[in-house]
Amino acid sequence: MERESYPYLTDALQDVDVRVPYRSVISPSATDAQIVAELYKLITMQTRVFIVHMFPSLGARLFAKAKEIGMMSEGYVWIMTDGLTAEFLSSPNPSVTDTMQGVLDNANSIDAELNIYGLWAYDATKALAMAVEKAGATNFGFEKANVASSSSTDLATLGTSLNGPNLLQALSDTSFKGLTGDYHFVDRQLQPPAFQIVNVNGNGVRGLGFWKPARGVLVKRLDPANSTSMSRISNAIFPGDTFVVPKGWEIPTNEKKLKIGVPLKDGFTEFVAVTTDPISNATKVTGYCIDVFDAVVKALPYALPYEYIPYVNPDGKPAGNYNDLAYQVHLKKFDAVVGDMTIVYNRSLYIDFTLPYTESGVNMIVPIADNNSKNAWVFMKPLTWDLWVSTFVLFVFIGFVVWVLEHRVNEDFRGSASNQAGAGFWFSFSTIVFAQRERVVSNLARAVLIIWCFVVLVVTQSYTASLSSLLTVQQLQPTVTDVHDLIMKGEYVGYLRGSFVLEILLGLGFHKSKLRVYNSPEECHELFSKGSGNGGIAAAFDEVPYTKLFLSKYCSQYTMIDPTFQTAGFGFVFPKGSSLVPDISKAILNVTEGDQMKQIEDAWFGKRGSCPESSSSVSSKILSLNSFWGLFLIAGLAALLALIIFFVMFVYRERRRLSHSDPTAPIWDRTKTFFRVFIQRDSTSLNSRQMELTDRNGISLHTIGVPSPSACSIHAQFPEDPSSTDSQTPQEEAINIDQLTNQNQERPTALEIDHENN
Structure with a gap:
């Protein structure tokens, strides 16, 4: 029955990723025993979805025998072509339909009682007549073919129409509304109508929906306004009187094992x-x-x-x-x-x-060790070098700023040049332990110190915490961090026997004499224990799955070091062009994306979090400049702003003295004049006037509370030998003291003079 259509049917199924593993050919004259034998052969295979394309008489016998041997039960799917359906629907036989319960078909959908083939023949005849009229053919003669065959069924013996090309073109352009629907050709192919999916149930068939080739979807109704999606069509009743969709395959009993x-x-x-x-x-x-x-x-x-x-x-x-x-x-x-x-x-x-x-990838495994306890310079490790240098520079800068702001008004910051420099730096660095004893009297200096003390507090506390962690917590660091160091030092490295990693190591520049092999994680650990100079290795190179397994056993003694040399990972091997490769690959994605893969890894490699001291990620507690540059920036800007304000006020106050300098003098002379004025004591400040109350002869005046003429205490020290002093009477001393105060003010109402004889 239309054997020429088999290849087209197979190609159409393969176009939608449906594999046809077996084609069963049954002769129309086959006996019942031959049909049963072929059905038993199908049972031994894994496929449980069958497409039946044969004469109606043979199909009826096939379904009857299939029911006898149990192939019309649950788990099987039978699909008939439209030839069988048209015959069974036109003259339903209860005995035949009883053996076909649950069978599916794609019957052509037409609203008529006549057989579909009769309607197609009518439409074809009408189309041919319209084409003849359109072509205007009057001569229907044929040119005889020169063929020796005398067979009546040989198409080569038929003649060729003289008007064939014109008639073919006219037929291709013919279109009309026929009994089977829209009748027209596309690329010389008649467009099929909608197919109705039917399900044999009881003594007849039950429509499930319609499949429209133009839309490629299954709908419940042909009316576009009322059509629904495929999910809304009726459910099919499969063999075994069940609505459960069969999986379509079973484990075969006779198929060859891979x-x-x-x-x-x-x-x-x-x-x-x-x-x-x-x-x-x-x-x-x-x-x-x-x-x-x-x-x-x-x-x-x-x-x-x-x-x-x-x-x-x-x-x-x-x-x-x-x-x-x-x-x-x-x-x-x-x-x-x-x-x-x-x-x-x-x-x-x-x-x-x-x-x-x-x-994927190849990594380097190296031992890890704690070297902090043996390092005499461990106190330098909490801070990076750039942070050490930045902190020192900022200490010096703050000391300079405080000296600039205080040296003209504060006796603690005066004296010789060395004393002034020492006082400024001492004051700045003593803030580390907050042991500064000098007082600051300038408001600008006080503002700078408030910010600077906060910065010092943060830095010292962070340094203390980091140093404590380094001294009390074991810090495991890799003994090797670079592949090129191994090559330059001539260290021995290891790799797994038979692994392609050997080619990678030779490509990196390792000499073959510096390579040692191992067969197991235990052998690798033993080589590490010996050391590179005693017949062991300093590092091992292996693929990521092996390194993960090795670290799961010795996680507290080794770690993986970058870089990772890229590879493709593990895969399953199949022959070239095997049809199983795409299916296995899809199944791999399905497994690796789920939880099952993690369960398999945990079963064989152990849980990753079970290691008490995982060394795969060595954490660093070293403080860098990135952690403090914001604080340093604020302190530096505050000090710089204070300097700018100070020099603006200084120039404004000393403008008269600075303006007296010769404008025609060289720049260096004017600079020296500016510096000479800058280093002098500020006589206009309140603190400077208090400092001047200290007499050259040892008389010092200390204010109590707010300095005022009415609240002060005068301590005078008199030498034992009156002859060693000036011939100045106490009355004259009182007059000199009074001259240090404002003459417009009243004399002090209470003076306390202490005489101490040394």
């Missing part, structure tokens, strides 16, 4: 481990990669039988390295390879990899 090759490993058996039962001699394959592949296969929408076969020699030893194992797939000795197989370019030349299912 031979999955697995490597035999001496170390890192958490990824792949091959063990043999000594009693039953059965081989058992376990590991992280095995669990991932099992989970991926379960996520496939169909069954995939497989078995693991270790890649070993007859004596039970490994038959080769990973490249050899991958090449066995190319030689078709294995159907696939599952294991810790890295996706690399040279292997992809003759096999196909799935998407990776692990993290």
Whole structure:
């Protein structure tokens, strides 16, 4: 029945990602025994969705036998083509429809009782007549073909119409409203009408909806205004009288199992481990990669039988390295390879990899140690060098600013040049412990010191906290931080035996004599324990999955160091062009994006948070300038602003004295004059007048509270030898003291003179 349509049907199914694994051909003259034998063959396969395209008489026998052997029960899906449906709908037979309960079909939808083929024939005849009229054909002669065949069914023996091209063009342009709907051609193809999806139920069929080729969707009604989406169509009743949609496949009983090759490993058996039962001699394959592949296969929408076969020699030893194992797939000795197989370019030349299912990259593992307790300069570590220098410069600057603001009005900041410089720097640096004893009398200096003391408080407290942490908490630091240091020092490094990491190390510049191999995490740890100079290694290079496993066992002794050399990760191996690669890759994405992947990792590598002292991320408690530049900026701007205000006021107050200098004098002379005035005591300030009350002969006046003539205490010291003093009487001394005060004011009403004889 239209065998020529089979390839087109298969192509149409493949265009929508439907795989046709098997085509069953049954002769119209086949006996019931032959039909049953073919049906039993289908039972042994995994597919449970069948499309039936045959003569109605053969189809009726097929469904009857399928029901007898249980293939019309729950879990099966049967779809008929429109030829069978048209026959069964035109003359329904209860005995036939009873064996077809739950069958689906795509019957052509027309509003007529006549057989669909009869209506198509009527429309075709009408279209041909209209085309003949349009073409104006009057001669219907045929040109005989020169063919020796005498078969009546051979199309090559038919003649060729003399008006064929004109008639073909006219027919292609013909369109009208026929009995089966709109009749027109597109690219010389008649556009099919809407198909009705029907479901055999009871003694008849039940319409589920309509499929319109133009829209490519399933609707409940043909009326566009009342059509609904596919989710609103009626539910189908599948074989077994159930509304549950069958999954469409079962585990096959006769299908050949895939031979999955697995490597035999001496170390890192958490990824792949091959063990043999000594009693039953059965081989058992376990590991992280095995669990991932099992989970991926379960996520496939169909069954995939497989078995693991270790890649070993007859004596039970490994038959080769990973490249050899991958090449066995190319030689078709294995159907696939599952294991810790890295996706690399040279292997992809003759096999196909799935998407990776692990993290990618090659890292360097180095030991970590606590060197702070042995460092005599550990007190310098809490601050970076730029912060040390910035802090020192700011201390000096603040000391200079305080001296500028105070030296003209404060006796504590006067004296020789060295004394003044020492007083300024002493005052600034003594604020670290707040031990300054000098008083500040200038309001500008007080404002600067308020801000500066806050900055000092923050810096000292932060330094104390950081230093305490360095001295009390174990600070584990990597012993090596750069690959090039290993090369320059000639250190030994390690790599996993048989790994492609060897090529990376040689490419980085390591000499082959400086490379040592290991087979397991325990061997790697032993090499680290010996050290590079005693037959061990200073660093190890390995892929991220191996380094994570190694650190999960020795997390408090080693750490990973950047940079990470990019690789593609682990993948499953299949033959070149295998149709399983895209399906397995999709299933990998499904598994890795869920929680199942994390459960597998925790089962084989342990939880990452279980390490009491994780060294994979070494935290730094060193303080840098970035943490304090805001405070330093505020203090610096405040001090600079105070300097500007001071010099503006200084120039304004001393404008007369500065203006007396010769304007024609050199700049250097005028500068010296300015500096001479600048370093002099400010005689107009209140504090300077109090300082001048200290007499050269040892008489000092100290104000009590607010300085005023009515509230003061005069302490006079008289020498034991009256002859050593000037011949000045006490009355004259009182007159001189009175002259130091404002003459317009009244004399002090209370004076207390203490005489001390030394």
